[in-house]
Amino acid sequence: MNKDDAEENLMVLVDERLDMTRQRVFESPENQLLLRVHQKQHDQQAEEVTLSLYSILVRPHLECCTQLWGAQLRKDMNLLE
Incomplete structure (x- = not known):
């Protein structure tokens, strides 16, 4: 299952070195626009x-x-009148 420090599980590629600096890619304005x-x-x-x-x-x-x-x-309307 190993592939250049990455693990493929359920068709998702997960990198072991994924940290907050790499996650900021998802916060780009273009990606936010696509999400909206x-x-x-x-x-x-x-x-x-x-x-x-x-x-x-x-x-x-x-x-x-x-x-x-x-x-x-x-x-009811007739009764009220």
């Missing part, structure tokens, strides 16, 4: 999934409840 873009894409996909699930699962139940409670609402 990825996060925005993930948020947009999550929003699309949420909206589609709402329209498929929740909205039909709300429409059904509105039809059932509409008659009761009209009766």
